[in-house]
Amino acid sequence: MISEKKLNSKQRKGEVKPLNSNEAVAEAVKDADVDVVAAYPITPQTIVVETLAELIGNGELNAEMIHVESEHSALSAVIGASAVGARVFTATASQGLALMHEVLHITSGLRLPVVMSVAMRALSAPISIFNDQSDIMNQRNTGWITIIASSAQEAYDSILQAYKIAENPKVLLPVMVSYDGYVLSHTIERVETVGKSVVEEYIPKKVTWNTLDVKDPITMGTITSPEYYYEFKYAQERALEESLSVIKSADEEFERLYGRSYGIIEGYKIEDAEVALLATSSYYTNLKVATDLARKEGLKVGTIKLRVFRPFPREELYSMIKDLQVLGVIDRAIAFGQKPSGPIANDIASALQYKKDKPIIQSIIAGIGQRRMLIEDFVKLYRMLVKNMNEKKFYEESIFYGVKGIEF
Amino acid sequence: MKLEKWSDFPLGGNIKDPGNSIENDMSGWRSERPIIDLEKCVRCRICWTYCPEGAILELDKEYKTSSGRVYKVTYAVDYQHCKGCGICANECPVKAIQMVPEEVSIK
């Protein structure tokens, strides 16, 4: 939640800039004083790399920009740089993230604190350059910490937090900060930046991981036999699970210094709600407006924003939703061949399986390929969920909201 | 070097003491292991040349066959590094090497 508290005298008052989320990310990368950037331009992420090239070109950021021929090489290049102790950054979206797939596993397996931004976009075929979340949902088992930001301000702040989290010796895992393509990546917002002093006070540069060093040589990227591989993967799973507390404290310290924090999940009018809709990224703001409108109709509804997607915040989510009757989960990706078909809905259903008091989970798919969702669509969803609750009518399958030829 | 618990393992599979491959145990790869019949072996050294793992050992150890022939060297297998590929058995001109299933204990 963006805290409204007044900054105390110790807290830094930032500089306000008009930035879209892509530019906000580039600004954060500059303020984090990153040493190496390698990226391949892909819509709708391109502005990140263009802005960084400009910042490096005009001397505002003293970093090495590596021009690569693909996203596979981009991530490989930053892995190499991270392995010698550099603070690194790359950015991608959609097919580019898919092309990185095998290297995503290598990054987390090598335990390197790489930070990447993803301007979320649909996957081919057919080609769509527009927004949904199929790209990051397809990467959910790669061992990356995944944060989903819902504004340009949150994208900026989350990149700074990402370095704090990734470089923590208890974590040493890569972090992905994602935000909706176009809706956020190309929309200009008011962003308060904190400037380069962030490196001294919040993310001081210190190499906390094992590096390649001629004076103290080590071997990286080794091969393991069946007797040893499993233990490394278990260690990775443990580190990812335990990173949740580091993510929380990174957010709390950020608030102490700069007056803003976001938490792991966020609720709006959820305390006395019977029905809620859970969404990610840019949908949350419109859902809050829809909540107010539905409340005017007398519907006891609320909304939830999921910010940290990996590690999945099971307990935090459960304590927020346990008193609800119905939780509608809006997914903007399809887990093909699974029922329900929403990946987040699946995660929530499995997180709740051993809990006694729990709401009915209604999976909803919407916004595929940036199919328009208006505030009135969210109000319609609230009405439908309340009606279903009263009639005790629920669908095991996902509701594919907005598909031509299907009525709700 | 024996790693017992997951928490003993180095982060990210990094090896901090380079040059330690001599200590690596490759035996987990094998489904069959080579056994040299020292009676049949004519000490031609072809298995030693062909083994991709350097797992054939040429020992300075005399061996006297049952028919009384004395060889100055003895060939043996380093089972910690042998991956069981079977190349040595295939190359041996006198078929002195036999591949036996890993479960069969050797005397």
Ligand code: SF4
């Ligand atoms: S089986 Fe393969 S690895 Fe083992 S000793 Fe023969 S040639 Fe070498």
Ligand code: SF4
């Ligand atoms: S190839 Fe056969 S005969 Fe030649 S040294 Fe090896 S085991 Fe003996």
